[in-house]
Amino acid sequence: MGMTLVRSLFLIIHQKMSTSSSAILTPVGVRGMNVLDRAKFLRNIKIPVLKVADEKLSKITPICKQYFLKLENFKPVQSVSGEKLKCIHMNPEKIGAWTDLSEIDRKSLKEHSVNEDNFIMKDIELSYENWSYGTIFKAVLPENEDIVSGFTQVGHIIHLNLKDHLLQYRPLIGQVLVNKIKSCRTVVNKSSTIDNTYRNFNMEVIAGEENFLVTVKENLCNFTFDFSKVYWNSRLGQEHERILNFLKPGDVLFDVFCGVGPFAIPAVKKKCKVYANDLNPDSFKWLNHNAKTNKLNMALFKSYNLDGKDFILTVFKEYITNYCLGKEKLEKGAKIHVTMNLPAIAVEFLKCYKGLIEDEELLEKFDCEIIVYVYCFAAGTDVLAVAKSMVIDNIGCDISDNIIDIFDVRNVSPKKEMIRVGFKLGKEVIFSAKDCVSEPPKKKLCVDN
Template sequence: MNVLTPPLQRGMKELERSAFKTVVGTLVIKVPTKKVGVFMKAFDKDLFNQPRTRNVLPDPESKETKLIILRTDLEKIDDLPQEKVDMIKEEGVSTFKHNLEFDYNFWTAEQILHAVMPEDAQDIPSSFTQIGHIAHMNLREYYYPWKKLIGQVILDIDSIDTTFRFFKMEVLAGEDNMIAEVKESGCKFKFDFSKVYWNSRLHTEHDRLVQLFKKNEYVCDVFAGVGPFALPAAKKGAIVYANDLNPSSHEWMKENIKANKITNGIYPYNMDGRAFIRQAVKDLQATSKDEWKTFDHFVMNLPATAIEFLDTFRGLYHDQKHLFNTRAKLPMIHCHCFTKSTDAMQDITERVANIMGGKPDPLKTTLHWVRNVAPKKDMYCVSFPLSSELAFAAPHSEKRKIEQVSPSTIEQSKSARTE
């Protein structure tokens, strides 16, 4: 079967919908309605069989008959096998040429874009992630000349009230409204997508980690964004300390806490990740005067750079060692990262060891594959308990003194998540 394709329009930059109209001439058999099933079975290998089309159409001239459409490569009935020619003659049914019209709305977005793009174009962008009413596309620079056309084609054909953007957050088609509303993990989230990070493809990973958190456990979310881990965890009954460097993310997280009527058990911060980890540990311990108290889980969902922040855990509890005893606990760390290695476990644990100054316990370390983000590039979550040797070691010297957070630093934090 030769699949129908729209007319080629190489070089088109401004969308002209009328250019994608085409007419296909094909043979049809006009048969009595009651015999449609018999003919369909007999001619099953010679039917039109095109995606999103029917092989049987109403006869505009009579309600007593139907039109069975045959494959497009047949010029005349005699091109059919002899036994089928004989059946047509014996049944006394008529055959004739019929024109089928297909316009712009018939084709898929991928078909339209293939018809427009250069013949050697690869990985033509026709998919997107939907965040509320917004659809987000990542366009390679190669496709910038067609960016407006791409946005409009998907807006038209996928019939979604959307905004399409590439890395510079340019509106390509649709309403210039970046306020998105999303439901996930039993919570409602609202945010300005042009100012914060959100990836709906991570909803399964959000749910997976939240399921690990138990009621009354303490969770420290270092790169919390607008709260996709923090809010469901707090709603479940965990006590959550949640931070994000981006002031916009911090403000929207607070708005979402109110909107979801979470009145206690969640504490939002707006700090650098390293400073927050230290501060959160101090703040939690301050709620207990004489007894050891710390987090059950640290979540570090900033895959491009989170591993670099693990140096903070070396010596993190050095000043609290006198409160620790053999029955006390130390936290589990859940750190997201990327790797291109064929041995993901070896690559990631070695990188963790280089940053922390000690390798995590291999018997207690797990590696969870999250998703593929690019050819030969995968996102993982490595989970391991913080060892007492690292927790109470002499701390690393400060790599940087945080006196002021500049807008450029915030943008770097946002862009580190984009994959």
């Protein structure tokens, strides 16, 4: 699914719905409609038209293009039955009379023997098929209110978070989107919070088929999954790409909360060795499915279905220990990367790195570079400072000198940002004596957007 559609949808999301009832190209008499009634969208309007000879059309069209009447399922240039003429339909909200055309354009038209005599007003009937979903929403939903929040598309599914004042319009909103967006077959309304262990949303199908199996393409890889059982956010595509650009062939990636593999799968494609983990059994299932369908070199890929804490304390610890013992090798210049994309509580798992290895004999043999990318939600006047403080507080010692980047990934809500903190995980943490810092949560019970 291309991001162009996602961006175009967002143009409607946050604007206030205020439309004058006198607007010409707007349905009338449908405000407050709960269930779609297409017949009520019929409207007769007068449209300015230029009648021109067929042979002159190629010269006239470039002059008039800016005035075209652009509607869905409507051709602005139409033939006149039984005559060698074309009708150029113009936007009545721009043009009401011949003199509304710019002086330059009128002069250009006259050079092609087109003048005010060619200009007429014509009655046409517009129907539901001619209105865009944005125009319909403006005409139907409450004025001076936001339409939705969190409106995007994953494969054939459009998912949205309807605010309370819009819940009564669920059937109409869903049906309009299914009708108007060709690639959409299912519309769901989902809770704005992730309220269980496995980071999947509670959702209600409000239009279309009850089919949650989707395939999306991102970073040259295909990802198939059941959207109702795993976490996927199309708005993180660029962030996935940013991290992948940090990775070089021969690097090692530990993906602690990997989901269905948006970091892990492309990383293997870049010839990195990847250890991917997720607690959700459905994410684990689709992670392995995607590894096969993307034809990964399985010698570079290992997957785990563990709690994040257990993954760090076993798999990650074993790798670092074996590296210090010479049982694991890194290519010259290669780095170890750790991604921790569970922004609601990922910072709490940083406690696991403190005193991870107790064997002091390995301290002198530790010479690898480990970079951790941990995500969190932050609010306040200085969200970057808040994120930095969260990382330091949870890891249990001041690693300010080892922080290499603090990046604002995206705005989650008016008072919340998703932040990525990148830092070098050094021996002063891994071989540090454990203190009384509390344990991270065993389960990934979280609130997310």
